Amino acid sequence: MGLFGNPFDAKNKLAKGCPCGAHASQAEHDRVFRAESVEAPGSDETNYERVVQSAILRAIFPVDSHRRAFLGAVGWSTAAAAISSIFPVATATDAFAQSGAIEKKALKVGFIPITCATPIIMAEPLGFYKKHGLDVEVIKTAGWAVIRDKTINKEYDAAHMLAPMPIAITMGVGSNPIPYTMPAVENINGQAITLSVKHKDKRNPKDWKGFKFGVPFDFSMHNYLLRYYLAEHGLDPDRDVQIRSVPPPEMVANLRADNIDGFLGPDPFNQRAVYDAVGFIHILSKELWDGHPCCAFAASREFMTTMPNTYAALLKSIIDATAFAAKQENRKQIAEAIAPANYLNQPQIVLEQILTGVYADGLGQVKKDPNRIQFDPFPWESFAVWILTQMKRWGQVKGDIDYNGIARQVFLATDTTKLMKEVGLVPPTATTKTFVVMGKTFDPGKPEEYLNSFAIKRT
Amino acid sequence: MLASLNARAALLSLVIFFGFLLAWHIGVQGTKAVAPMDPEYARLMGVTATQGKSAMPGPLDVGAQIWKHLNEPFYDRGPNDKGIGIQLAYSLGRVLLGYFLAVMVALPLGFLIGMSPLMSRAFDPFIQVMKPISPLAWMPLALYTIKDSSISAIFVIFICSVWPMLINTAFGVSAVRKEWLNVARTLEVPPIRKAFTIILPAAAPTIVTGMRISIGIAWLVIVAAEMLVGGTGIGYFVWNEWNNLSITNVIVAILVIGLIGMVLDQALAAVGRMLTYPE
Numbered sequence: 001m002g003l004f005g006n007p008f009d010a011k012n013k014l015a016k017g018c019p020c021g022a023h024a025s026q027a028e029h030d031r032v033f034r035a036e037s038v039e040a041p042g043s044d045e046t047n048y049e050r051v052v053q054s055a056i057l058r059a060i061f062p063v064d065s066h067r068r069a070f071l072g073a074v075g076w077s078t079a080a081a082a083i084s085s086i087f088p089v090a091t092a093t094d095a096f097a098q099s100g101a102i103e104k105k106a107l108k109v110g111f112i113p114i115t116c117a118t119p120i121i122m123a124e125p126l127g128f129y130k131k132h133g134l135d136v137e138v139i140k141t142a143g144w145a146v147i148r149d150k151t152i153n154k155e156y157d158a159a160h161m162l163a164p165m166p167i168a169i170t171m172g173v174g175s176n177p178i179p180y181t182m183p184a185v186e187n188i189n190g191q192a193i194t195l196s197v198k199h200k201d202k203r204n205p206k207d208w209k210g211f212k213f214g215v216p217f218d219f220s221m222h223n224y225l226l227r228y229y230l231a232e233h234g235l236d237p238d239r240d241v242q243i244r245s246v247p248p249p250e251m252v253a254n255l256r257a258d259n260i261d262g263f264l265g266p267d268p269f270n271q272r273a274v275y276d277a278v279g280f281i282h283i284l285s286k287e288l289w290d291g292h293p294c295c296a297f298a299a300s301r302e303f304m305t306t307m308p309n310t311y312a313a314l315l316k317s318i319i320d321a322t323a324f325a326a327k328q329e330n331r332k333q334i335a336e337a338i339a340p341a342n343y344l345n346q347p348q349i350v351l352e353q354i355l356t357g358v359y360a361d362g363l364g365q366v367k368k369d370p371n372r373i374q375f376d377p378f379p380w381e382s383f384a385v386w387i388l389t390q391m392k393r394w395g396q397v398k399g400d401i402d403y404n405g406i407a408r409q410v411f412l413a414t415d416t417t418k419l420m421k422e423v424g425l426v427p428p429t430a431t432t433k434t435f436v437v438m439g440k441t442f443d444p445g446k447p448e449e450y451l452n453s454f455a456i457k458r459t
Numbered sequence: 460m461l462a463s464l465n466a467r468a469a470l471l472s473l474v475i476f477f478g479f480l481l482a483w484h485i486g487v488q489g490t491k492a493v494a495p496m497d498p499e500y501a502r503l504m505g506v507t508a509t510q511g512k513s514a515m516p517g518p519l520d521v522g523a524q525i526w527k528h529l530n531e532p533f534y535d536r537g538p539n540d541k542g543i544g545i546q547l548a549y550s551l552g553r554v555l556l557g558y559f560l561a562v563m564v565a566l567p568l569g570f571l572i573g574m575s576p577l578m579s580r581a582f583d584p585f586i587q588v589m590k591p592i593s594p595l596a597w598m599p600l601a602l603y604t605i606k607d608s609s610i611s612a613i614f615v616i617f618i619c620s621v622w623p624m625l626i627n628t629a630f631g632v633s634a635v636r637k638e639w640l641n642v643a644r645t646l647e648v649p650p651i652r653k654a655f656t657i658i659l660p661a662a663a664p665t666i667v668t669g670m671r672i673s674i675g676i677a678w679l680v681i682v683a684a685e686m687l688v689g690g691t692g693i694g695y696f697v698w699n700e701w702n703n704l705s706i707t708n709v710i711v712a713i714l715v716i717g718l719i720g721m722v723l724d725q726a727l728a729a730v731g732r733m734l735t736y737p738e
Contacts, residue, residue, distance in 0.1 A: 137538050138538070140539040140699065142686065142687060142688065142695075142698055146687070146688060149603070153602070153606040153608075154606070155606075155608060249704075252704060253701070253704065275503075275504055276505050276507050276514060341539070341699065341703070342536050342537035342538070345540075345700075345702055346703060347505070349502075353503055359503065360500050360504055364497070364500060365500070366499050
C-alpha cells in the first residue's frame with residue numbers, strides 16, 4: 001500500500017479533499033481563499049465576509065456562466081445563506097481579517113544556534129517582532145528532534161526548522177502526521193562541505209570511499225545535497241561512505257576527534273572548523289545549487305487557523321527581518337547582534353566571515369563570495385517538490401507521491417506573497433520555478449522523470 | 460598522632476593538586492610551530508591557527524573564568540544567557556522537587572513493602588525490572604506523554620531517585636530486630652505507634668543511606684537531562700558552552716557540578732550521623 005493508502009493518515013484527507021468539504025483538494029481550498037484575501041478592500045468585517053462568500057461560490061461553480069445562472073435563479077442572499085449552512089463562513093472570514101487584534105502577544109519561538117536562523121534570531125535584538133506588536137522570546141534548543149517535539153507539544157508557538165522537516169512531519173515520516181506549514185524560507189545557500197585538515201590533498205570526491213560524514217538531520221537539505229554530490233561523483237552514499245546524523249555543535253568536536261572525516265553542515269560550524277584549524281572548506285553548497293533553500297520558519301496548521309492575526313504578525317516580522325538580512329550593508333550589524341551568548345554564542349569574526357562572504361578557506365586563502373549565504377523568504381513550491389523527489393530517491397518515502405499537493409499544503413507560497421506585499425516587498429508572481437542542481441535542470445512539472453534520470457537511487 | 464596523620468594527608472593532597480595543575484599547565488603549552496601567514500588571512504583565524512596555542516585551556520584560563528563567574532553569578536541577559544548561579548538554582552530546584560516527590564512515594568511504599576512479606580513478594584518483580592532502567596531512557600517517553608519539557612525533567616529525577624530509597628526503606632523496615640517487635644507485641648503497642656516509635660527509629664539509618672544514594676543519582680541525572688532538553692539549568696550551560704567550543708567554561712561547570720554534588724551528599728551524610736546511635 002502506498003503512502004497515501006493509509007485511511008488513518010491525517011494528510012490523506014487533506015490531499016484528497018479540504019476541511020470545509022467544498023473543494024476537491026486542500027490546494028484548491030487554499031488557493032481560492034488566499035487569492036481572494038489579497039484583494040480584500042479595507043478592514044471592514046462585511047467586506048471580508050463578502051469576499052469569502054464569493055470565493056466559495058466561485059469554487060463551487062468554477063464556470064462563470066453556471067454561477068451566474070445559479071445566482072440568477074435563487075438570488076445572492078439565498079445562495080449565501082445556503083452556503084453558510086454547510087460551511088462556517090464566519091470562521092473563514094475571521095481568518096482573513098488580518099488587521100484584527102493579535103490574539104496572543106507573548107510568543108515563544110525555538111531556534112537552533114546556526115546562522116540559518118539569522119532572521120528569526122535577529123528579529124528579537126533588532127526589534128522586528130516589536131514593530132509588529134509581538135513580544136517574542138527566542139529560545140535556543142538542543143537539537144532538531146527536540147525542536148520538533150517542543151513545537152508539537154506547543155511549548156513553542158513556532159520554530160526554526162530544516163526545510164524538509166515540515167514536509168516530513170506533515171507526511172508522518174519519522175513522527176506522527178501533524179499538518180504543518182512552512183510559510184517562509186529563512187536562508188538560501190550558506191552551507192558547505194568541510195573536510196578534516198588531514199584530507200587536504202583529497203579534493204576529488206572519488207577518493208572519498210570509506211569516509212564518514214556528518215549531516216545535521218536525516219530530513220535536511222544537507223543530507224540530500226551531500227548524497228546528490230556524492231552520487232554525481234559515482235559514490236553510493238549508502239554503500240561507499242557512512243553518513244551520520246550529528247547535531248551541528250558537535251560536528252567540529254567530532255572532526256577534531258577524528259570521528260568523522262567531514263560534514264555537510266550549517267554555518268557557523270564550517271567557518272568555526274576553519275577558525276579552530278580543524279578543517280577546511282572543500283566546497284560551498286552554493287556551488288552545488290545556487291539558491292537552494294535550507295532552513296525554514298515553520299508553524300502548525302492549528303496555530304495558523306486558531307490565531308490568524310498572531311500568525312500574520314509573526315510571519316510579517318520574519319519576512320521583514322529576512323528582507324533586512326538580505327541587504328549586504330546590514331550584515332556586519334547583524335553579526336554583532338547575534339554573536340552574544342544569548343543567541344549564537346560564537347566569536348563575532350566567525351559570523352562576519354559567513355555573513356559578509358569574505359572568508360578564510362582553511363587552506364591559506366581569503367575568498368570572497370557575497371552570496372555565500374543569502375536570505376529570501378519566498379517558499380517556492382518547486383523546492384518542496386525537489387525535496388520530495390530526494391526523499392523518494394533515498395527511500396525515506398515509498399510509493400506514489402502527490403508532489404504538488406503536498407508542496408502546496410506545506411509551503412504556503414500564497415500566504416507569503418500576500419504578506420510580502422503588506423510589508424512593502426515585491427513577491428514573485430509565480431509560485432514554482434525551475435532551477436539547476438549541479439548542472440542539471442529540475443522541472444517541477446516532471447518530478448518522476450527527474451527521479452528516474454538518476455543512476456544511483458533506492459527506488 | 461591522629462592530628463599529624465591529618466596534617467600529612469592534607470599536605471599530600473596539596474602536593475597532588477599542585478602537581479596536577481603543573482602537569483596540566485605544561486601539557487597545554489602550544490608546541491606546534493606556526494607557518495607564516497598572510498595578515499589578512501590571520502585576522503580571520505583563531506588563536507589555535509595563528510599562535511599555535513593549544514585548543515585545551517590551561518589552569519590559568521580556567522582560574523580567570525571562575526573568577527569572572529564568581530564576580531557576576533546572577534546576571535540575566537535574556538532567556539538563553541543567564542549567570543551560572545541562576546542556572547544552578549534552576550537545576551537544584553528541579554532536583555529537589557523531583558527528589559521530594561520521590562521521598563513522598565518511596566517512604567510510605569517502602570514501609571508497606573518492608574512490613575508485609577506478601578507485598579514484598581508482589582512488588583519485587585516490578586522493582587527489579589524498573590530499577591536498572593537508565594533514567595534518560597524515560598526521557599523520550601516522558602516528553603511524548605507529559606508534553607512539557609521541564610515537568611519531564613522533574614519526572615526523570617523522580618523515577619531515578621525513587622528506587623534506591625524504596626529498596627533501602629523496605630530493607631531497613633524488614634530488618635528491624637525481632638526482639639524489639641516481640642517486646643512491642645507483649646506490651647500491646649498499637650500498629651501506628653509501633654511504626655513510629657520502634658520501626659522508624661530502627662530503620663532510619665538504612666533509610667537515610669538510601670536517600671543519600673538517591674540524591675547522588677538525581678544530581679548525576681539532572682545534568683544529562685538538561686543537556687537533552689535545554690532551556691535552563693547547569694546542564695544547559697554545559698551544552699551552550701560546548702556549542703561555542705568553550706572548553707574553559709565546560710571545565711568550570713564540571714567543577715561546580717562536583718562541588719554541589721559533594722555538598723548534597725555531605726548534607727545527607729550529616730543527617731545520617733544524627734540518626735545513628737550505638738546499640
